[in-house]
Amino acid sequence: MATTVRAVPRGRAAHVLAYHLVGYRRTWRATVFSSFLLPVIYLAGIGLGVGGYVDRGHHLGVAYLSFLAPGVLATTALTIGVEESTYRVFSQFEWDRTYEAMLATPLRVVDLLLGQLAFVVFRALVAVVVFLAVMAAFGTVHSPWAVAVVPVGGLIALACAAPTFAFTATQSSAQGFSVLQRFAVIPVQLFSGVFFPVSQLPAPVRPLAYLSPLWHGVELCRGLTLGTLHPWPALGHLAYLAVWAGVGFALAARTFRRRLVV
Amino acid sequence: MGGDGYLISATGLVKRFGDFTAVAGIDLGVRRGEAFGFLGPNGAGKSSTMRMIGCVSPPSEGRLSILGLDAASHGPQIRARLGVVPQQDSLDVELTVLENLTIYARYFGIPRAVAQRRAAELLDFVQLADRAGDRVEPLSGGMKRRLTIARSLVNEPELVLLDEPTTGLDPQARHLVWERLYRLKQRGVTLVLTTHYMDEAEQLCDRLVVMDGGRIVAEGSPSALIARFSxxxxxxxxxxxxxxxxxxxxxxxxxxxxxxxxxxxxxxxxxxxxxxxxxxxxxxxxxxxxxxxxxxxxxxxxxxxxxxxxxxxxx
Amino acid sequence: MLSTLLLRVDPRRAGAVVERNVLVHRRGWIVLLSGFFEPFLYLLALGIGLGHLVGSVPAPGGGTVPYPVFVAPAMLAVQAMNAALTETTFNVFGKLKYMRLYDAVLATPVTPTELALGEIGWCLARSGLYSAAFLGVMAVLGLTPSWWAVLAWPAALLIGFAFAALGMALTTFLRSWQDFDYVVVIMMVMFMFAGTFTPLSAYPAWVRPLVELTPLYHGVALTRSLTTGSPDLGALGHVAYLVVCVVLGLWIAARRMARLLLT
The missing domain is CATH 3.30.70 (Alpha-Beta Plaits)
Structure with missing residues (x-):
């Protein structure tokens, strides 16, 4: 590549982030609306309904709402991570062709990636902060450590977004996203200990749940909001999520280059 | 066919979008078998006129009759006998080149076997037979344009509307499109096209109107117009x-x-x-x-x- | 109003719209297959997970039923809703705004009503297959104590039809992908509050009339009464409500589609 000889301005990824933020300025209302409303709906729905039935049984040692809420928070981070990395990224390849336009400037592929991933993390952070406030209003925050779920939420989003970016760059049509949704996202959401403890799964499939980045995210968030997190397992969970983010980024850089630099 | 012998006849045709008047009252008549052109710069009202003729845009005022039928009330019947090449290719990117033709034929209610046969012939006609099984996306601009032209012919239309048929194509691709359109004309198909290229109008049109600001400012054959105004x-x-x-x-x-x-x-x-x-x-x-x-x-x-x-x- | 609209429909042309989708998905069979996979997961998660935590709940016909028996028919209805709304909002929006597919289709004799019916027909063909599979799995897992459950299949189709028509109508009002956040919120509200996870009696009295307004509530109540074997006259009321949704959605969709594309 001839890009090495050109003198290029600094902070290029920041420009990409700025680009996405400018777009977001027009659309933030709808997303904030949903990132506030969805948790309210969720927590109120469970609190009003099924939570009462679960609490009769005292299986969990804590109110079902308190058990569920941090799990749903982690799931929100995952959902944003994946959503922002599928159709949105795909349309920039195929429909709006933003990437093509960006690469006609001094920007490099890694700048596009870093800038847009930073935007995804930003989106997740906003949603997590709002979610945490809603959780507090529902009385499901039991420890001051709960504030730490904010950066953890960002990390979960990054760990899910980076590999999804890599996947999206390999897709020639939008059809692959429903497959991703059904074979990866939904199973992960259902069996990562969000709605019921992983210990309830049959022993042979339990290790699959441990592979899911969401399980690690849920463990972290739940430990933080209930105040039951121990440092060593916490480090393990963080490291595992960081590996997903790192490997995902490397893969994304490869697949993006293969698609854009031809 | 209308009583006045015209395939298309319009009187006092107006198209308004809110406060904006795109077509400000035009009269025209197109005869069977002729190649008729709308010449004018961007924003002259050519495309709006074409969309009205294509029965996908109801006129705001005036009378428009196509193939002897009233455009306002007989949209589907008229569209069944039209071929349309829109300004922007609207090919189905989820289908192959061949399927773009066969499925389009099905929208006209053409039986599957007939659709298959015609699609194959048309791909030959626009010299895309070797790309039949390919996706649409990787085709060049000229190829997409030719495919769109082929698609407009699946229902064996009596009248083909072409909105800027060669805009954005390289010179070689343009000449290929012109040559195919000329053959269509030879077969007796009536062509109505818009263009802002002089050479295109001179090459293809028997008769044309010059549009500006939603009005027709002159009408005649290319040579007559040149003789009269230059x-x-x-x-x-x-x-x-x-x-x-x-x-x-x-x-x-x-x-x-x-x-x-x-x-x-x-x-x-x-x-x-x-x-x-x-x-x-x-x-x-x-x-x-x-x-x-x-x-x-x-x-x-x-x-x-x-x-x-x-x-x-x-x- | 709708009868005049439907009288002029040429089924061959609406059929061609379905045919186009079939052709596209013949290559994307894996996507179709994945649609079967999803309900299995939900039933599994509910059966071994949440079901264990909840125990049993009041049944519609009186007495109590194990939670999975209670919630599975609701999932059937939710699935029909989700399939219909995803297809007619996300996919149709893409075709409408980005692929310019409908511009090309409407240049042919196909009318907006035929186009809407074709898209909905495809959506139903697809979700009908899924509902049948879902119901089959429910039966195998012993979640359909009554033979009335057979009727839950046409019920699911009706639910799908209602949401597909409403979805098409809704899509014509959407301006950008960002507006889909509202769609997601609407789906979520219905999912959480339409009596899906809990009997209507579990809600405070003031919430109940609101719940009864949602189309999903009527879908859930209908399928639940059928699979648990306790349909009564109320079931006919649910059917009527869903039919009204179909008519209304279709009428708005066709009119708006014409307004958007035939300008």
Whole structure:
């Protein structure tokens, strides 16, 4: 590549982030609306309904709402991570062709990636902060450590977004996203200990749940909001999520280059 | 067919979008078998007129009859007998080249076997048979355009509407499209096209209307329009940009008074409309005017347009 | 109003719209297959997970039923809703705004009503297959104590039809992908509050009339009464409500589609 000889301005990824933020300025209302409303709906729905039935049984040692809420928070981070990395990224390849336009400037592929991933993390952070406030209003925050779920939420989003970016760059049509949704996202959401403890799964499939980045995210968030997190397992969970983010980024850089630099 | 013998006839046709009037009352008639053109710059109202003729845009006012049927009430019946090539290719990117034709044929209710046969013939006609099984996306602009033209022919239309058929194509691709359209015309298909290219209008159209600001400003065959609104030859005198700036441009024009039927001052050149170009060039040098370069050419529709509107077509 | 609209429909042309989708998905069979996979997961998660935590709940016909028996028919209805709304909002929006597919289709004799019916027909063909599979799995897992459950299949189709028509209508009002956040919120509200996870009696009295307004509530109540074997006259009321949704959605969709594309 001839890009090495050109003198290029600094902070290029920041420009990409700025680009996405400018777009977001027009659309933030709808997303904030949903990132506030969805948790309210969720927590109120469970609190009003099924939570009462679960609490009769005292299986969990804590109110079902308190058990569920941090799990749903982690799931929100995952959902944003994946959503922002599928159709949105795909349309920039195929429909709006933003990437093509960006690469006609001094920007490099890694700048596009870093800038847009930073935007995804930003989106997740906003949603997590709002979610945490809603959780507090529902009385499901039991420890001051709960504030730490904010950066953890960002990390979960990054760990899910980076590999999804890599996947999206390999897709020639939008059809692959429903497959991703059904074979990866939904199973992960259902069996990562969000709605019921992983210990309830049959022993042979339990290790699959441990592979899911969401399980690690849920463990972290739940430990933080209930105040039951121990440092060593916490480090393990963080490291595992960081590996997903790192490997995902490397893969994304490869697949993006293969698609854009031809 | 309408009683007046026209395939398309419009009277007082108006199209408004809110406060904006795209087509400000036009009358026209297109005969069977002719190639009829709308010539004009972007925003002249050509595409709006085409969409009304295609029965996908109801007229705001006026009467429009196509194939003897009223456009306002017989949309599906008329569309069944039309072929449409929209300005932007709207090919189905989820289908292959061949499927784009077969499925489109099905929208007309054409039986599957017939659709298959016609699709194969049409791919031959537009020279895309070897790409039949390919996706649409990787095709070049010219190929997509040809495929769109093939698609417009699946229902064996009596009338084909082409909105800017060659805009954005390279010269070679344009000539290929023209050649295919010429063959269609030979087969007796009525063609109605819009263009802002003079050469396209001169190549393809038997008769055309010049549109500007939603109105028809002239009508006739390309040669008749040139004869009526221009001279046989044009002398183009090119100057340094600063020389033609404002008053100085008019000064030069004044110096040349009487040498030509008409003088047009453009930002970068002077146009002298005259019957004998070479004689005029000699006269210009005699008056001591020294342009950077001199070109003598035949009059074209561009000159007609300039005369009619005071503006050039492609800015 | 709708009858005049439907009288002029040429089924061949609406059929061609379905045919186009079939052709596209013949290559994307894996996507179709994945649609079967999803309900299995939900039933599994509910059966071994949440079901264990909840125990049993009041049944519609009186007495109590194990939670999976209670919630599975609701999932059937939710699935029909989700399939219909995803297809007619996300996919149709893409075709409408980005692929310019409908511009090309409407240049042919196909009318907006035929186009809408074709898209909905495809959506139903697809979700009908899924509902049948879902119901089959429910039966195998012993979640359909009554033979009335057979009727839950046409019920699911009706639910799908209602949401597909409403979805098409809704899509014509969407301006950008960002507006889909509102769609997601609407889906979520219905999912959480339409009596899906809990009997209507579990809600405070003031919430109940609101719940009864949602089309999903009527879908859930209908399928639940059928699979648990306790349909009564109320079931006919649910059917009527869903039919009204179909008519209304279709009428708005066709009119708006014409307004958007035939300008």
């Amino acid at each position: 001279t046989r030859e044009v002398v183009e005198l090119r100057f340094d940009l600063a020389d033609l700036d404002g008053a100085r441009g008019r000064d030069i024009a004044d110096t040349l008074t009487g040498l030509a039927d008409r003088v047009e001052v453009l930002p970068d050149r002077l146009l002298l409309y005259t019957a004998d170009g070479d004689a005029t060039v000699t006269a210009v040098t005699d008056r001591g005017v020294e342009p950077m370069s001199v070109l003598v050419r035949r009059s074209s529709l561009e000159d007609v347009f300039l005369r009619l509107t005071g503006r050039t077509l492609v800015d």
